[in-house]
Amino acid sequence: MEEKKFDLNSLIGFVLLGAIMIYYFYTNQPTQEELAKQKMEQVQDSIDKLTPVAEQNDVMYEKVEQAPVNPSDSVALSRAQNSLGAFAYSAGLPSATNATTVIENELVKITISNKGGQITEVLLKNYLTYNKLPLYIIKDQNASLNLSFATQDNRNLQTKNLYFEPSLSSNGDNQVLSMKLKVAADRYLEYRYELKPDEYMLDFAVRTQGMEQAINTSQAINLDWQLKSFRTEKSVKYENQYTDLRYLENGTFEYMNAMSDEDEEDVSNLNWVAFKQQFFTSVLLAEDNFESAKLISKNLVVNEDIDTIYTKKYEAYIPLVAKNGELDYNMNMYYGPVDYTVLSKYEGKQLDRIVSLGWGIFRWINKFVFIPVFSFLSSFIGNFGIVIILMTIVVRIIMSPVVYKSYLSSAKMKVLRPEMQDINEKLKGKENAMKRQQETMALQRKAGVNPLSGCIPALIQMPVFFALFRFFPSNIDIRQKGFLWADDLSAYDEVLQLPFKIPFYGDHVSLFPILASIAIFFYMQMTQSQQMNMQQPQQEGMPDMQKMMKMMMWFSPIMMMFFFNTYASSLSLYYFVSNLLTIIIMLVIKHFIIDEDKIHANIQENKKRPEKKKSAFRQKLDDAMKQAQVQQEKQKKGGR
Template identity: 85%
Template sequence: MEEKKFDLNSLIGFVLLGAIMIYYFYTNQPTPEQIEQRRAEQVQDSINQLSNESESSKAIEPAEFTQAPVNPSDTLAFEQAKNRLGIFAYSAGLPSATDSETIIENELVQIKVANKGGQITEVLLKNYKTFNKLPLFIIKDQNASFNMSFATQDNRNLQTKDLYFEPTLTSNGENQVLSMKLKVSSNQYLEYRYELKPDDYMLDFAVRTQGMESAINTSQAINLDWQLKSFRTEKSVKYENQYTDLRYLENGTFEYMNAMSDEDEEDVNDVNWIAFKQQFFTSVLLAEDKFESAKLISKNLVKNEDTDTVYTKQYQALIPLQAKNGELAYNMNMYYGPVDYAVLSQYKGKQMDRIVSLGWGIFRWINKYVFIPVFSVLSSFIGSFGIVIILMTIVVRIIMSPVVYKSYLSSAKMKVLRPEMQEINDKWKGKENAMKRQQETMALQRKAGVNPLSGCIPALIQMPVFFALFRFFPANIDIRQHGFLWADDLSAYDEVLKLPFKIPFYGDHVSLFPILASVAIFFYMQMTQSQQMNMQQPQQEGMPDMQKMMKMMMWFSPIMMMFFFNSYASSLSLYYFVSNLLTIAIMLVIKHFILDEDKIHAQIQENKKRPEKKKSAFRQRLDEAMKQAQEQQERQKRGR
């Protein structure tokens, strides 16, 4: 009887204890906000873990096989594979567990995909060569890696680069379709699906799983690690490296990483695409629905520009992938091809044309809507790109000639007024009369209808054109490996002499087009020196000697250009050479055949006789401010 009572009391105690535990868990369950915060922390932890794994091992180095092909009849070997891989040992016993590759290709590109890792191991661009005329590969000799790391349900950590996929090559109309499946049974697998269209550099790419909830622990992030070491493909390592950088589109906003930084890292969110860009070629991974987050890394491998290096940059993108309902389903695209504005702009809505380095703001606008169309029209019926550049220069100079005329006209007017401005300086000498001197000078210019700023404005208008072209030619793949005169490649420097030594900031070679451009700039500046001096007011007390400064610039600018452009694209130097020659010719025509200083002088005298026009509100405020300053100055004088 006593034993039964003990059992009843124990039962009541267990029931009460269970009720207390249920109440405790119910009242302490996390809120939706806490669940979302924990999920975000888990994603970030996955990124950090993957980043640490990447730092602890050399990127893109061939790893030791953790899975070897296994004959299913070899019971011992298969058991050993199961001990290492668990359920994923199934793939090691398939006939596809060999180091074989499958080729998909079209007219433009040939792509090899390996059974091991299911990843692309070779990309050949058929219509391009390297600077030394070798086949141009974006991926080859293990310079790239596309790897997914994940946890299994039996607490193993595996990587796809070490596992064997089963290839199936089919067609979808004219498209080639390659399915790479990492199997754990006949109907359970992780699949990479590649689809290549005819005459296209873009691959449709998908990552998905089927029935893998029992194999992969999808409660943890599946980490994608995409890496690439970009090959050197151009003649000048230094020049190419300046235009080799990592670019990405974050939530519709274009961003890029510093090309010259030794190492740069960015944590980004809502990523549309990531581009591992070379100067003229690029590898791009695009997400249909954006990657929620990513860690991007760019390392500079060109430590010394004199080194005959194989690689320029090392790129890495660490991307956590999230399973939905226990399965992965990511639709993506891969682009392996040229950085060609005409090609990239065809992919509507993706903003891939931003991969082309056309500059920012107004410079990019000028390139997109002026220089690219003009260049395309001219090159469509002219075979020589050197002639196209010359004709393009002529078009630009003709369009800008009214600006040159305006500048020269303003210079001529100021030249006519210089004697009268000198009289004002002589009349109002000394620092104490500086304000009065300025007022008298402005009054004279206003009566004569001369605006000293009108000569500066044309120069400012030409600056956007200068900087736009500075971006246009290095980004123009059309001129790559096309020669003109002694230059065998307009996208590279035109070496005419190899030096047995290196000159600091210049290099170990002599390029001729930069020398010609520098000579043309020297004569252009010599011609415009007097014009620029005319735009200046007569020398005043306390002012630096402008003439000496002008002479220094006349020598310094050409020398600087000769050094700066020695390793730059010869197309850029060709443009500046022809441009300055044409500008000199236009200036001579304006000076000797269009402008008449006697007529300008007569017109100014006529303007001075006319009643002064009503001042603008701005002019009134300026004059009032100067008047008050003058009065204050006079009061200070009297107070002494």
């Protein structure tokens, strides 16, 4: 094989080629200015990809931000006019700064910025967060109120990027703040805020004057209102369950599911929209209905076990209609507590629907029974734990006739039980099931005993149970009010922090749910025999009700303890006292009111009396059972 020789010419060629390439890249590398420009373009491209651009009615609104301009700076003024057109006028005013103006009363402090003319802070003076910090509904850019519009010279602008001129005045005792976005001294877009003493409600208006030559009213003008609701309560999970978007559409109340990760609705004839937290809310109301709106709710709680700043993100996109080339909208804003007493005084607006009192009969019970009783008791008793106990006593006394009725039915069934067992012994077997049932019902009818009368009282108590389940978590009066070891009756009463988390239970131990579970256990143990008395003796092929009741006696208290561990301690306190009182009432009825011998004598007397005429329903039922029995006997004969 021929040996390869060193090729000097090839080496020289590679060296020269490398030198040429190095020279090319060196002479063509970008300058520092070009590198900086490329980097800025890359950053801006990333921002554009991450930042959503509002698109309403097929109009794309660009992010054109106004910067303060010195009127003597002709270059800056020219640039502003190129980007903003007529709206460059406001950039040259002394108000073109990030300065703010405050309007406040005894309840609320509202800060409004020159930039955007919008509210940048809302402080509720009489409330604190769960960790005792000042309670803000709006702060640190968690909210935005913005008008998006097209100009006559084909620009797309947003008011949140432009500067308004403030003017603070008074209207009697009311504070009035006018924020004007000017294109000339007498031509402007105005936001007008008016705050009354001792009111959370704020009058708000959007108006234009002489703006038909600046704003293109033939294209959409959109009011975009957004808010990320702050976490203000102890339990993120519990608070998030009661945080939702609510609205009144054409006089009909609607809401979005608080447990949904994202919900979106297109509505028409919108009366108001509320961005609701558990105990606080932001509401935008229209004097005349908004013709249409798009409402969006997004859940921001990714993990309920981790502390978070925000719970939900709300968005409302509302098209505004110009009349005769001008805007003229009178509205209201409410930033304050979800307090039934406060909200219900705005008659005709149905703002009390923002309070989560349940639906149908449950809401009716809360509005006309529990709220008045609670308000009456708390008007002269300062300790809300005692108020809850007294309220429980009142409810139990009112419901005691129902308990008596149930126990009386149980006692009657207990007296009849030996005779029903005799019927079962006499008519054994599946073939006698229909006849056995007929004779049992005839015995009960002659004795004047209705087996369903024991179930009806329990059903009557169910609406009360569900109404209270809504009442306590929505009652802002008990928020951060302590009782015994619970420092906040609207939150769980933690007595022990666990170093680990138990599934479905949590990482802490609450004492009131444990006490309530113990009370339920003893209550169910007492009622087990009562419930068995209400049952007919076990028949062939039927499940063993005693075993099922024993399982329920253990399962229900454990479920109660797990379920209520993160719920409001006021709810657990109520159920603990309620079950304790029910046990006492049942013992009193059993030992001092019910006389089984007397009941037995009355039943025997009833059996001697002529049977009353059957109702039409009872007659049809008996006829159906007889027909079924005849059919069964025919089948038996045919099978032989």
